[in-house]
Structure formats: structure tokens, C-alpha cells
Amino acid sequence: MSENNGVWVFSEKFDLFLEILSKARELADRLQAELAAVLIGSNIQEKASELIRYGADKVYLIDSPVFERFQAEAYLGVLHDLASNYRPEIMLIGSTKNGKPLAARLATRLDVGCVPDCARLDVDDKRRLIGERITYGGNATATVAFRTKPQIATIPPRAFEKPEPKDHKGQLIRFDVKAEEPKTEIVETRPLETSSVRIEEAEIIISCGRGLEKKEDKVLLDELATVLCGQVGCSRPLAEDRKWFSEWVGLSGHKVRPKLYIACGISGVIQHVAGIRDSKVIVAVNKDEQAPIFEIADYGIVGNLYEVLPALKEALKKQLQ
């Protein structure tokens, strides 16, 4: 039997697909292997050409109305068929709420290992894929390798930068695949009410935690965000316990990597810290001098956020004018 060969990428989210392609291109070059993209959907010919411009040597295109929207069994069947026939060496799959279970199921069908949420990837001198992921609730980073092939890893959003499109040549291969019988049925989909800009994209984030006493006091953060052209976020208790926000920053929420993260009234439990660790500069404002957030902050202010934030707003206005 021939050895597994080639680096493959799949994501049902196109932006994430492109981000992964940039890293996959680098890995494929180092392995001197082919980079293939698996594109599944309906009316997506244009996207296929785009994937080639973004670095894919081959696009396996499955373009049919039955694949118009993500359906786990249908998409899984396609990936499983292709992977069994062409035996890639590496499969990188976008780590979304749909993508991660898809990768896990594919790994189960192929009877191979899977490493989720790799924020760093490399290949060693034995051509093994090496992945790095956060584990133990943010307390540690695990470095892992695979014993089986294809080596399936899922990649979270924003782990890698979207590449620049180039005049790259590639091959488009169409497949006519019958969709596998679905086991579940989508009854209803409604868009999530989120802020218009995704917090992962924000360059500056002003975040609050339990130190915020009333929901109305959010205005303090909003005002500061306006001056800084940033976005407002929060830690898990404000979203989950107090329901003042619909989303939060942290290991189980959004993992962010802004230029500036200002944590106001956030104690800094490990799960929150894991979500902000990749920020360039972290500022912490907290009444409690012992709060663990100061241990991972570049600049710490021991003080009441109700006094510090207005003062900060004024200082910024003065300095930035």
C-alpha cells in the first residue's frame, strides 16, 4: 500500500478555511507535499478558484444543492470517502462548533487520532505533525504528536493569519458524491444577536468582570471603548450568571488576541486568562491588590474601576488630541 501523502484542509467557514491554508501551505512546502483543499457546498465554483489563489495546489470540489448548508452526516461521508481513497498525510479542519465534532467523527471512522484546537503546528524531522494546544483549563500547553495517519487536527479561528492571494496555479477536481443519509434534522436556524464586529477581530478590548456592580455601569466601558475605537467584552460570570452580556471572553467563550486588553474588575481565574493570553499588552484594573490578574498583566492599577475608567477616558482624550 502506498504511503499517506498530502496536506488537506477543510472548513465550512470560508474565512477560517483561508487562515488554515496559510499554515498548511507552509507545512506542505516543508514536507514537499501537495496542498489540497476540500470544498463542499452549492454554487461555489468561484470560491474554488479563490482557494487556489490562496495557495491550494488542488481543490476537490463537491458542488451540489444537497450540500448547500452544513449537514454533519453528508459532509462527513464526503470527507471519509475522499480520505479513504486518497489517503492524505495531514488533515486540518476548522475548529468550529460543527467542525470539531466532524473531525472527531472522521477520526473515529478512520480509526485514527485527532488533536483539537491546535494554535501552533509544526512538522518534525520524521515528518510527524506536532501540535500545540491549551489544556488543563488554561494551566498548561500540551505538545503532541500523532501515531496514526492521516493526522487530523482542528484549528481554531485566528490562530493563523489569512494569507495574501497570489497568482498560484492549481487543479480543480470535481466530484459527484451522493449525500449520506442525515441522522438529524434542522428545525430552525436563527441568527445570533451578537455585536456587529466579532470580538476576535478587535484590536482593543475593554473587558469587565464581577467588579462591575450594575448592568447600566457598562456605559463606563462603552465610553472608553469609543475613545479607543475598541470593543467591550466581559468575563464569564457577567454573561452566564448575571446575563448582562450574551458572550464572554475566556477558554469556554471567545479566545482573543488584541493589541490591548484592559481587564476591569476581573479577578483573573485561569480560564479567563487562557482566553486572553495571546494579547500583546494587558492592563488590569482591580480593587484587590492580590487579584491574580496582576500576575499576567503588563500594567496594573490597584483601584476602583468607577474612578479609574473615567480618569483614563479623560487622560486619553487629552493625550490623543
Next chain:
Amino acid sequence: MHLCPFLVRFASVFRFNTVLFESKLLICKNQRFIPLSWKRRFGVNSLKRIIVCLKQAVDVSQLKVDPSTRQLLTAIAPKKISDFDKNALEEAVRMKEKLGGTEICTVTVSAEDAKTVVREALAMGADRAYLINDAGFKEIDTSGTAYVLTEAIKKIGGYDLILCGETSLDSFSGLVAPRLAESLNIPQITSVSKVSVEGDTVIAERTLEDAVETMKAKMPALVSVTREINQPRIPSLMMIMKASKKEIVTWTGADLGIQKEKINAKIDVIEVLAPKTERKKIKITGENVTEIAEKLVKALIQEGIIGR
């Protein structure tokens, strides 16, 4: 009170009168009454058995790090039921309270003893706990765990619903639930924040990145839940005492016919290290907040983070 004709017809056969006097009535969807115990007795209830998968996880909030080696001191860290799995159990108990007549079984795969942790699950309302305990599971990864769970669940059998946490508190991989449903070849709905059962169908709401999706599937099915789904109860002293009489079934790998090569890890863990903190940790002080704020702004401008 309206009674459906078929109920009346079978009333005498099923000792309906006695049942009525038990006064445990349940309002049906069609606004007619069916006694709860009647449902229990004759299996109208669509949820005979719920299986909840529980992981004994390292309590990450109490995990210590050796600062000189950046190694985690996992061996001395306290263990507990993984948070997300606790939500799954709570949801099972709520379903049982609503529908009645449901048996809740928990399944735990562990290389070490997990009885203390499993007792808590029984106190919360599980009826029976299965502990698959084998020293051979030490190096087990998500693939092996899902395989052992599959074999255990096949042996328990007779289930309508499997509830799992979306991910685990310590390893946070989120792979076991989808792997398990895949190898059992049953429908799965992941990342669920709301779930209900109607007849032989499970209906669940999942929160995706940009949408909320309502999905349904025929049971038996697997549902993995998020922490948002509920607030797990804290068992009362009474419940804890009652739990001590409940059964813990312990099986080894051999009891399930587990093949050794199938639980071999498919992943090599090269190292697990606490991240280096390379933060400046500068405390900004001053006479008053205005001075402090100005110092911070200057520092941020110097860093090139904010500009004029």
C-alpha cells in the same frame, strides 16, 4: 375531566381507578390527563433509561505548578466530576422529574478509583453508577475512552438518550461525545443549551458561532451539553444518605471484552508545561487617579499600542 377514549376502554384492564387515586397526574400535550404512574407502569414514557457519561477530572482551579520546571502537579490535585458532565447529569435528573419513570445510569471510565466522585452523582439523583475501572486505562486517549464507553453502554443497553458534557474540564478536547455517538452509530446533537423530549424524538437547541440552531433526532440519540444549560443542584444531606444505598457496578476492561490494542493511545504527548509568563507586571501608582491614568496612557503610547 376529558379522558381519551382508548384510556377509558383500557381502564379496567389496567386498574385505572386505583391509579387515579394515586393522584399523580400529568398533563398531556393534548390537555388530557394521563396518570403518571400509569405511564410508568405501561411504558408510555419515552425515556426509560438515560445514560450520563461522567469524567473524573482534575479540578483545574486547584492545580499547582512547579515554577522551576513548569510541570503541573496533577498527581496531588483534587479530582471532581467534570463541570460539563455535571450539567449533563443535572439535565437528566430534571428530565426524570418531569417525565417520571426514567432510570438514570452514569458511566465513568477511569484508570484510578473514582467511587467518591461517583457517589456525588448518585446523590444528585442518578439511580445507578457504572465504573469502568482498569489500571490499563492509564494512557488512554479520546479514541480509547470512546471505545470503552461504547462497549460499556452496549452492555448496559436499553437506553433512549445519552447525555454528555460538551467537553471536559481538564483536557478540554470535546472529542469523546462525537466519537462515542459515531461508534454507536446513533444521531448526535452537540453543544446543546436547551433540550426536550417529545415522544421518540429529542429536540435540542445548539449555539453556534453565528446562529442558534434547533435540531431534532429520533432516539436513541446522544446530546452533549454546555454549561449554560442549567445550574447543577447541590445535593442535600438527605440525598447524600440515600445515595449510599444505591448501587455502584464496577467492571474492568476484561469484563467488557476490551481489546488491548484498541485502547493504545493514538496520540503521543511530548510535553505538558505551564506557559511562560513574560508580562512586565508594572504597577502604576500615583498621587491620584488622574496622575495614574496619565502615566498609563503615556506608557501605552510608548509601546506603540495607541497613537496620537
